[in-house]
Amino acid sequence: MKRNLEERLRDGTVIAGEGYLFELERRGYLQAGSFVPEVALDNPEALKQAYRDYMNAGSDVVLAFTYNAHREKMRIIGKEELLEPLNRNAIRLAKEVAKEHPVEEALVAGNISNTNLFDPEDPASKERVRGIFAEMVQWCKEEGVDYVNGETFYYYEEALIALEEITKQGLPAVITFGLMGENILRDGYTVEEACKFLSAKGALVVGMNCFRGPDTMQPYLAKIREHVNGYIAGLPIPYRTSEEHPTFFNLPDGGCSCHLPLETTFPTALDPLYHNRYELATWAKEAKGIGLNYIGLCCGASPAMLRAVAEAVGVETVNSKYSPDMEKHFLFGKDKTLKQHNLDYRLKA
Template identity: 55%
Template sequence: MADSQNTGTTRGLLERLNEGPVVCAEGYLFELERRGYLQAGSFVPEVVLDHPEVMEQVHRDFTHAGSDIQQAFTYNGTREKMRIMGKEDKLEPLNRNALRIARKVARETDTLLAGNICNSNVYDPENPDSVREAREMFEEQVQWAAEEGADMVIAETYSWTGEAKMALDIIKKHNLPAVVTMAMHRAPHTRDGDTLPDACKKLEDAGADVVGLNCMRGPWTMLETIKEVRQKCSGHVAAVPVPYRTNEEEPTFMALRDHVCPHHVPEGRPFPTALDPFLCNRYEVEDFTRQAHEAGVDYFGLCCGCQPHLLRSMAEALGRRPEASKYSPDMSKHAWFGQAARDINKSFADEL
């Protein structure tokens, strides 16, 4: 499969992966909702039309933190979602603007421009009309990505192996590198019955350049399965968890329940607007990244909930020093906890 043929970049996705691990920031939905530029619930990326300068800054913030890829914010920018919103006329402008914003940052920072397609929310293998509708949505989004000079396409958050394979087939027709990741819900299998490692193997055999898991699962409920994917597949493997403390009883961030203040969140469900207490700290992200990399994973990212300081920790765990590492913590310089206090025999820390 051709690598980075549409642009003037010197190193495409496969070249970068052959040199070492790649980091890709995702999670724009939650980051922009947190900043006040996107509505929780609909999660439609109208910010790329309404506030392109904010979207550009988000790309720059994540690049500063270590992202190698500018993923165009077209997640949920589908015909089906825009029809529900009554804004289907904005569909193509939204997609093209998202791609152009990401392309601007990519070309200025020697990073890659990625088109993005996602779960269609209409796909049903028993309904030919729904399959056709999903295919048409993927086809137009990938076409726009190719026309806008994408170096690659990320197809993500699929619950059906069949839908993911269909997305991959469309990307391959444009001769673009494809990253295809599956979403692992409570059940350890896809909706069409494959285990997640088997689904990833099928996608790899069908021509995906990178396969793996994204979203839904936090680091500690994704890790063992991603290790199984690594054992099953021979090529590049992606681990893109949500940075939330999911657990065996509540394995996805949608399943999390707040047992401390259950009456202060809608229906007792923290997802999507009250997940703050469950956010992983940077050291947990670092630990996960190190363990996954030691297992052979070489494509990393964080999905919903990604924040620049967490992505920086992911990059640093891989031995990278992004620009933001200039400001990584150094408590030796702290007035109360640092060396200066110890040098004058003061232990302020003991009083705190």
């Protein structure tokens, strides 16, 4: 039988594959800048393939790609009439792919996120945000998701509104924060106290996602683990952020010789700043070691990176049969049938 999220968390580490936003932009199906997932309507087969690739790389969940598919974003691009069809189709496609898992049907999660509308000094903005979340979570409920993932919040109160609307529909909630460079949420809460409050209010999983790479997220994940008794999530970006540049928004590339359209590498010139899969695997082991239960990667992650993370915490994925094996490589292998003159040449190649 298909286990629910809480059952899987009790049984071990849950792997959550994200990163569709950047991946589908790389594949040519999404516009950088607005970052609205119109692919759910324009190119549904491309979206299904992305879902499939991350699931086969180890994700226990197919996250419906409705990040930024909220009323405010759709207003900005002038396509509010597509709001409900986009949300529903993204979930339906996720459900189709989840059934393909050859071992155990994957979970399907609805997705809501930061609205960029929230203003702690403006009660009207809070009601607009609540309305946005309410309609999206209602569609999630009607389409039969297993839980709702609310993510990338940089205001505690906006995350609380998200949790309240998810709870009203009787669905489990995963709530994660995106921590900006100030190292504190924008309404003054520390990320660890915000997670503690939300866990106490009924969130099944709390933690962090996006904005920060492993090096600048991990210290805060450790603080959350110290303050929260429940399940903890960590989904960093796969970029080399640093203490000087803790997020990818202002991450410089000193070696770039071309003219960038923006002053920073974000979002379309981050390529030289990736962690490799082995560094990400090392982070995953550390994350599991401090007690994280829900582990994955966010914007910029590829399926191969996610597979390395999953394998690092002991998960054999559907596509582990394609994991690197250099045994038969003509220059670097150790198979006895390889030609010695090629092996001798490897240091000169």
